[in-house]
Amino acid sequence: MRVITFFKRSCASTNIFGRKNFSNVGFVGLGNMGGHMARNLLKKGYKLTVYDVNEVAVKSLVKAGAQSAENSGKIAVDAEVVVSMLPSNQHVLDCYTGENGILSSVNKNTLLIDSSTIDPSVSQTVAKQAEQSGALFLDSPVSGGVNAASAGTLTFMVGGVKSNFERAKPILEAMGSRIVYCGDVGMGQAAKLCNNMLLGISMIGTAETFNLGKKLGLDPQVLADIINSSSGRCWSSELYNPVPGILPNVPSSNGYKGGFGTSLMAKDLGLAQAAATRMEAPIPLGALAHQIYRTLIANGQFDKDFSVVYEFLKGHR
Template sequence: MNFFTSPMKFIVCIATGKRCFSRVGFIGLGNMGGHMARNILKQGHKLIVFDVNELAVSNLTEVGADRASSPADAVKDVEVAMSMLPSNQHVLDVYNIKNGLLSSAKRGTLLIDSSTIDPFVSQTLAKEAEKSGVNFVDGPVSGGVNAAKDGTLTFMVGGSKENFQLAKPLLESMGSRIVHCGDVGMGQVAKLCNNMLLAVSMIGTAEAFNLGQKLGLDPKVLADIVNSSSGRCWSSELYNPVPGILDNVPSSKNYEGGFGVSLMAKDLGLAQSAAVNAEATIPLGSLAHQIYRAIIAQGSAKKDFSFVYQFLKGTR
């Protein structure tokens, strides 16, 4: 159901010539959210931001964003607000605490959660938002930190068609592909399935390159062969886990930045839980979950998930 009693207020940005929201809230300025918020500013939208990390907030206020004192403050005078947070509990807290989003969002405000969480949590939040006359969509993303920086993310959106259309102009300032996946929660389903496949393919890529190197094959030669053959995939071609094959990826930067091992393990855990509820069999997804949990246990939780290559090599 759409609770808007009047059209959203747009202004025309002189710099871009595009429609801009008069004010946007953004909560969660981590590796992904910080770049996403910066791209919102670049497109001419006025922005107010909140994060528990003061440095992350300062990085945005220096380029034109306003500072919010709480999640509630970030949403109380906006038409649309986004959240980009690490886990189920973070999202539930930000939306439901005393100074949370649902406590101060005006009737008709559109809330977009781009966190990767349990689909059931998104559906629960949508019901709570509906009680307050607030609109909600889930819009997790794919593409990683580089795509967040370049504004080329893919958004997988769950919600009504009306709310999808309302969210689309803002999402287009951060992404190159905006896909309506169905009702609330279906964006999360698409994201969890995608990330499970990504984890499996990254482990397979790491195994193949480790084996090739152990047998004496130059990994750059192997990369050239794989990426023009049937083994080609995103993990081998655009995010190769072997240091030195690609320059602008975490493996060539000591596995810093990017998509952390702990976050991949979290997403695999969500996929595991969803599979149990749906009575779906995911043997490779379950094994990938175990492998990433093992990497965490050895102390490498903050490394990029492509660190699985070093894990298979026996490197700590």
């Protein structure tokens, strides 16, 4: 489970970073992303209380200066703001609406910020229940991956009431460099799913292209130089190339370790497909990309970065 961020604000003072102080900032969900996000809040001078089912992750944050809570509901008791970073629809529902969940003990006007990547309809469901409890909810998924989470340069895509967005900006700016307002609750998730669907499709296309080029006898570096200065240029080719050795600091040059996991890409593509089915929007390439990444998982690549599709297309298992 990932950590949710709760914080209480003292409007009368500011900290050394020039921001309004918050007491009992909470974070639930200390996974690969959430752990870095929580650390950045500590670095920016926020007092932090954390919760995660992974005791090792909690102890690591406590050692860095955070306090721990027994469960997410305990954090909510004293929170003015809550931020969650969780793996899936069900984790979010359990964390907010389950026994000992946030909404079981949340105070009126508490701001709830969910940075998980989930179905927009789940965000909208939680928002309605939060409203019944007198709390305020924003969906705020992120883009940028583990490196950006560590560096504090994430992009946040935020959906919810505009005044709540403005209130949340200081805490989000402590974890990211770009904060984008997308519209009503669920629209942050919509933006994230559309972006990740395109990313999955473009990575498969990039991998196919470089595999074909190699089989035709082209030097992959020469092909990369041509593509990255031509009409085929894209993020997957220029900044996250799936061919080992093209770029030094990407997962493909490190045995496809780290980065954005194949299982997470498959999850996001599945969410996009479910949303497309509900909206009756045709996504033939998105659906095919989903099946390709599910096939990678079935072939034992679930723990590798999603750019490992290049090795899969080469015929390596």
